[in-house]
Ligand SMILES: Nc1nc2c(c(=O)[nH]1)N[C@H]1C(S)=C(S)[C@@H](COP(=O)(O)O)O[C@H]1N2
């Protein structure tokens with residue numbers, strides 16, 4: 001994403017032609033490249049936990065270990081992945097735990113408006129509560145019936161189909177409920193606070209008043 005330290009590997013055999021199902025400015029990507037900042041974390045099941053914290057309804061913290069979290073009801077969502085660097089990967093079937101399920105089990109306080117989704121090494125992304133709880137947002141463990149690979153986010157990544165892919169952290173470890181908006185990792189570094197690919201909300205300079213906290 002325009003940052004020199006960002007690693008991008010894998011096939012970049014993008015097809016040049018515009019695709020009617022793709023958001024504006026995006027092109028189809030063959031295969032599935034790996035795109036992220038920093039190293040791939042090692043999964044240590046005995047140390048892994050998923051935490052919901054911040055402004056919870058009961059004021060407490062909710063934690064699941066890996067076995068507990070992956071035992072939550074499984075669902076699938078077919079969704080595309082749109083990287084702000086302009087490639088899209090279409091038609092994946094993601095499997096995992098709906099974000100809605102987590103919110104139902106560990107509800108936010110009534111004044112919560114946003115969430116920060118936290119991943120390994122302090123990576124984060126902020127979302128409006130309604131984007132996070134949209135019916136298609138999923139904490140994915142699988143893609144096309146197979147467990148995610150380490151570089152694609154194993155054991156858990158968030159998929160928010162209607163937003164750019166940086167809004168879906170790989171190696172996700174928890175959710176913070178917030179009563180005011182705050183920028184996550186890329187949102188602090190020049191990317192749009194909302195990130196709707198259909199409106200081409202790529203960069204923070206495009207933000208309209210009310211779309212993000214002051215920079
Ligand atoms: N933890 C973490 N998650 C991340 C990122 C990152 O840098 N760190 N990059 C995001 C971006 S910009 C994209 S496009 C997708 C890429 O997912 P993929 O590597 O599985 O294609 O992961 C997203 N999730």
Ligand SMILES: [Mo]
Pocket residue numbers: 001035082083084085165166
């Ligand atoms: Mo991206």
